[in-house]
Structures are given as structure tokens and as C-alpha cells.
Amino acid sequence: RQLAARVLVELAQAPALNPATEARITALLEQMTLTEKVGQLNQYSGRELTGPASARKENQLLAIRSGQVGSMLNVKGVRDTRAIQAEALKSRLHIPLLFSLDVIHGYQTTFPIPLGEAASWDLAAIRQGAHVAAREAAASGIHWTFAPMVDVARDPRWGRVMEGAGEDTYLGSQVARARVLGFQGEQLGGTDAVMACAKHFAGYGAALAGRDYNAVDLSLQQLWEVYLPPFKAAADAGVATFMNSFNTLNGVPATGNSYLQRDILKGQWRYPGFVVSDWGSIGEMVSWGYARDSADAARRALAAGSDMDMESDAYHRYLPRLVPAGQADGAQLDEA
Numbered sequence: 001r002q003l004a005a006r007v008l009v010e011l012a013q014a015p016a017l018n019p020a021t022e023a024r025i026t027a028l029l030e031q032m033t034l035t036e037k038v039g040q041l042n043q044y045s046g047r048e049l050t051g052p053a054s055a056r057k058e059n060q061l062l063a064i065r066s067g068q069v070g071s072m073l074n075v076k077g078v079r080d081t082r083a084i085q086a087e088a089l090k091s092r093l094h095i096p097l098l099f100s101l102d103v104i105h106g107y108q109t110t111f112p113i114p115l116g117e118a119a120s121w122d123l124a125a126i127r128q129g130a131h132v133a134a135r136e137a138a139a140s141g142i143h144w145t146f147a148p149m150v151d152v153a154r155d156p157r158w159g160r161v162m163e164g165a166g167e168d169t170y171l172g173s174q175v176a177r178a179r180v181l182g183f184q185g186e187q188l189g190g191t192d193a194v195m196a197c198a199k200h201f202a203g204y205g206a207a208l209a210g211r212d213y214n215a216v217d218l219s220l221q222q223l224w225e226v227y228l229p230p231f232k233a234a235a236d237a238g239v240a241t242f243m244n245s246f247n248t249l250n251g252v253p254a255t256g257n258s259y260l261q262r263d264i265l266k267g268q269w270r271y272p273g274f275v276v277s278d279w280g281s282i283g284e285m286v287s288w289g290y291a292r293d294s295a296d297a298a299r300r301a302l303a304a305g306s307d308m309d310m311e312s313d314a315y316h317r318y319l320p321r322l323v324p325a326g327q328a329d330g331a332q333l334d335e336a
Helices: 002-013 019-031 034-039 055-065 078-088 114-120 123-139 169-184 220-227 229-236 258-268 294-304 314-322 330-335
Strands: 042-045 071-073 098-101 197-201 241-244 274-276
Touching: 034 314, 034 330, 042 055, 055 078, 078 098, 114 123, 114 169, 123 169, 169 220, 169 229, 197 229, 197 258, 220 229, 229 241, 241 258, 258 294, 294 314, 294 330
Parallel strands: 042 071, 071 098, 197 241, 241 274
Antiparallel strands: none
């Protein structure tokens, strides 16, 4: 737990890392094999790890012990997180896992859904609710929540309206800031804080006909004036991570969208944190017809600025051969 907390503190201090910390990170990166580097970009669900023995469970434990996993989601509770973290610390470089979970409106204590909280316009109460959830989650071994969802939603047919602040861009921006500050607290890496994640970048709430996972067709004016401001507010509040979205934006999947992730987020906004894909969304670029196959999807996602692969297994399977072949950029791998 203490080792993982130190990692989070270093993340919280970016981009103004002190020289000693920067040198330590650089030295660690130089020691890593290609497989170990790719391993840090893999996130898997850990439900099987807390259940009975199975082939998948043993394979996941082996991957963790060999430094081929960077994060686990859906593992919670001190007993399980400690046991699995102990396996990670057996790896060659002893790099701890980040444990993540959807802590949306409370952890043990249940708060109103985010849409209900936003309707109160009570930003202090919203921030306090996120802080209580963070304190409880951190005590359970969680480092990272996949919240807040800051998608502006104006179509009541969409099934995830309740996870965000509703239709108003200004209110959504204020709530985004309050929830980020509540989750991350005064000192990210403390015992009462978790990393927050601004999702889903971007336009997810504008899915055509309100159908989840559907395409999104937006003018640049709508994108910049309606849908991006809550994400900018989260970034300005210091949110540790972003999550991209399942949808295409004007024909390009968000997961493989360089305009969103490299030009806007990491370029114009100078965002220093990292971007995680949504569940399997790297692989879904094949379904969209944007990538030829899973290997092409892995290449396109990395090039576009998707740093961590949640559950598609594309980075793990393909980057170790794409990078040496010159089909994926080794410098972008190091950056991720």
C-alpha cells in the first residue's frame, strides 16, 4: 500500500517532478524490457482472481508476477488487494499495481446519483460526497476511480444520463471540478484520496438517437462550446487520468482519435496525465471498420494517445512485435 501510494504521489506531482524523482523514473524505464513496458499499459478485470482456482486465474497471476500487468479493476477489499499486490511485488522490478473501480456515487456509503447531486447545485456537498467515497475506497485498497463522468447529455433516451450532471455545460464544468477535488483531496496518494478519471472523452453523451455506443456527429462549434468545457474543467482541477469513449466522433473512434487525445488534450491543454481506454474499446475499432485487425487497432490507439488498454488485450498481444518491426513508435510506448 505504501509503495503504491508513493507512485500516486509522483503522478500527482507531474509535470513538475523534482529532479531526483525524474531521475529515478528514467532509471527504472531504462531497466525495463519491452515486454515489461507494454505490461504497464495493460489493465485487466480481476473478478477471477478473487474466485476459485481456474486456468484464467492462474494465467493472470503469472502475468502479474512477471510484470505484464499495470492495473487491475474490479478487485476490492483489503484482503484481496493486498494478496494480489503481493504477487505484483514479486516481479523483477517490484512495480505495484494500480487497483481501480467504478466508484460513481459512493463506495460503502451510498449518495444520490450524480444527476441528482447536480440538481442540488450544492458544490460543497458534491465535493464532500466524493471525498467520503474516496476515503472509504482508499481504505479498501482502491487507488483509482472511473469517475467523474462529465459527458453533457441532452437526449433523455441515452441510458447513462444519470451518471453525469445533465444538459448544462456550465453546471457540468462546476460539478466536474468539485468531484475531482473531492476524490483526489489535498494530497493525492494520501489515505483519504483516490485518482479521479474524467470520462468519456469525448462526445459520448451525444450518441445518435440516444443509443449507447452509437456514432456521434458534432460540429466543431458544438464540440468546443458544449461538450469539451467540463473536460477542460476537470483537467484544470488536476484530474489524474482521462478515459476515452466507445463512440466514433465524426467517423473516427475516440480511442484512435489523435485530434482529441494528442492535439487537444495533450497538446493545446498540455495535460500531463494518462488516458485509459474504455472496456475493450481498442478492439472495437475493428468493429467500427477503422482498424483492419486487432494489431492495427493497437498501433492506431497508441499513436493516437491511448496510454492504457482496458481489457482488449491488444497492447499485450501485439505491441511487443509491432515496436521492433517499426510499426509502432517506441518513443510513444515510453511516453505512455
